[in-house]
Amino acid sequence: MTADTRPNAVDLSHHLSLLARSRHPSPLKDLIRYMGVKGIISFAGGLPAADFFPMHSLSASIYPANTVLDPEHPSPPSQSVEFTIPRRAAAPAYDLERGLQYVGGRGLTDLEVPIRALTEKLWPPAYADWDVLLNNGSTDGWIKILTLLVESGDHIICDSQIYPSAQAGFVPMGVKAFPIAGDGEGVSPEALAKGLEEWDESRGRRPRVMYTVPVGQNPLGTTMGPARRKSVYDVCVKYDVIIIEDDPYCMLQFPPYVVGQQPTPPAPKADVDAFLSNMSNSFLTIDTQGRVIRMDTFSKTLFPGARLGWFTCNAMFAERLLRGTEVQTQGPSGFSEVITGELLNKWGVDGFIEWNTNLCEQYRVRRDWMLDALAAAFDLVPAEDAGVPGAIGLVAFPKLKANGRRGPAIISFVPPVGGMFIWCKAHYDTHPAWAGFQPDRTDQERVRAFEEKFWIRLVDALILVTPGWYFSPWEGGGHSLHEEGSGHFRLAFSYEPKANVDEGIRRLADMMTKEWTGAVDISAGL
Known part of the structure; x- marks a missing residue:
């Protein structure tokens, strides 16, 4: 075996919250590791007898890893793996005796082998002493991280x-966002450095x-x-x-979209090398200090109902997260x-x-459906x-016009x-009704009120989008990064079939074009 020449993580224990520093190993959980010792007779743990689990076996039929689906008609393949x-x-x-029994906070450590x-x-990771720890999906993982690091x-x-949901986890803790x-590539490093350098200590530490x-920030x-x-x-x-690198969409990375390009179906065979070369990599690969806690999940690649994910982080953080897991959720579901x-x-x-290479192509096609529909409904200009x-x-x-x-x-x-x-x-x-809309209020108040009414008009036109105000970071007051005279909404291209994407974008464009060009006067409704 080749020696690992990567450095160890630096000491980051000063980041631990008071709660995380105060946690101790759960005494009962400590007993579990001894129950697997060969020949031991255990009178210690209050475990139900596995003989009484009412299941003989659990069978499943899954898609082969090399399955290529038709995005418009994703019928199950004729072949299956049993x-x-x-x-x-x-x-x-x-087996079910282990999988359905109480286990330690790490869950079934067999699953850590393929994850590692x-x-x-x-x-x-760019350092040697890293570890992985299972969790019950990224929402669970995020809450555990909050109790680990913030006050x-x-x-x-x-x-x-x-x-x-990420924000809903920390607001009740008395924590605010610093947006x-x-x-188009995410957070500006210059703005981040300026914000930290000029931080006003009267706001807190x-x-x-x-x-x-x-990747694919939600x-x-x-990206x-x-x-x-x-x-x-x-x-x-x-x-x-x-x-905290929350990366549920890491396997869904696509080539750039070009307006006017011909639609292309998913590749008939997975090109794994091209898939991996197109992947924008993790912060872990440049983290020599162990200051990244990465969260991965099977929700977007297999099935969200499994509620199964994992942390990758330095061993000290993993141990403290394990202590929290023991008293918060225990391990993930044994069935999952x-x-x-x-x-x-x-x-x-x-x-x-290979499965994810093909899956990525399915979502690339769905992205292109929506972008093609937008290009057909509007004039798109760089x-x-x-x-x-x-x-x-x-x-x-x-x-x-003509x-x-x-x-x-x-x-x-x-x-x-x-x-x-x-x-x-x-x-x-640029909407004809904007100038006369609630002119006595601040621009931020006007945008929020206009956006709420606009969203209702979309619903009336049988189009459901996620309104922008759902995503505004909570700073204890207004949104400091508010853009004057503009609002936002989110379109998801992952779910609907092509016919619905085309019709939904047609409705959206028809409604907005009529309003913005004054073909429909909505002033009275505002």
């Missing part, structure tokens, strides 16, 4: 918009935790390239910030572990990567040619290269 999880089996196979192999293959009164660094401006979704759809990640990491090292574990046994790590202040990516104008005159800018967006979402900036200040 497996049965028996009541009792010899390791490394999974996947980590070393795709995003090996009431702290601020958490985040993007200009934040996933609502940082960015662009300088932020020490950064939450980021680096809702912004932005960080390698140079951007390195610049952000360097700022975090300088200001001693822990990076044995089913997912045996699936990975059948596929292998390489098979799991922001640098559109002359619209504050717009990035593509700007959507009404379709040109006289060739261009109408008002309606929305703008960055075509995503990862994830499941398109983040649309709605240019309310």
Whole structure:
């Protein structure tokens, strides 16, 4: 075996919260590790007798790892891979006696083997003493991280918009967001450095935790390239910030979209090398200090109902997270572990990567459906040619009239290269009713009120989008990164079939074009 020449993580124990520092190993959980000692007779643990578990076996039929589906008609393949999880089996196979019994906070450690192999293959940490720990999905993982690192009164660094459930986890703790401006590639390292350097201590201690979704950010759809990640990491090292890398969309990374390109079906065979070369890699690969806690999940690659994910972090953080797991959730569901574990046994790590290579193509096609529908419904102009202040990516104008005159800018967006979402900036200040709408209120108040009414009008037109205010970071008051005269909404391209995507975008464009061009007067309704 080749010696590991990577350095060990630096001591980051000063980041632990009072709660995390105060945790001790659960005495009862400590007993579990002795129950597997050969020949031992245990009168210690209050475990139910496995003989009384009312299951003989658990069988499943899964897709082959090399399955290529039709995005429009994703019918199950004719071939399948079968497996049965028996009541009792010899390791490394999974069985129900172990899977359905109480286990320690680590869960079934057999499942850590493919997870470690996947980590070393795709995003090996740049230091030696790293560890993995299972959790009950990323929402559970995030709450455990919050109890690990933050105190009431702290601020958490985040993007200009934040996933609502992530924020809902820390607001009740007395913690606020510290949003940082960015662009089509995510957080600006210059803005991050400036915000930390100029931090006003009267607001509390300088932020020490950064939450980021680096691929297909929800809702912004932005993806960080390698140079951007390195610049952000360097700022975090300088200001001693822990990076929480929540990366559920890491396997869904696409080539750039080109307006007017011919639609292409999914590749008939997985090109794993191209898939891996297109992947924007993890902060772990440049983390020489152990200051990144990465969260992965099977929710987007296999099934969200499994509620199964994992942390990758330095051994000290992993041990403290384990202490919290013992008294918060214990290990993940045994059903989820044995089913997912045996699936990975059948596929292998390489098979799991092949599955994701093909899966990525399915979502790439769905992204293109929505972008093609937007291109058909609007005139899309590159922001640098559109002359619209504050717009990035593509700007959507009404379709040109016969006289060739261009109408008002309606929305703008960055075509995503990862994830499941398109983040649309709605240019309310070009709407004919905007000037007379609640002029006595602040711009931020006007935008919120206009956006709420606009969302209701979309619903009336049978179009459901996620309104922008869902994602506004909570700073204890107004949103400091508010853009004057504009609001936002999020489109998800992951779920609906092509016919619904085409019809939904047609309805959206028809409704917005009529309003923005004055063909429909809605002033009375405002």
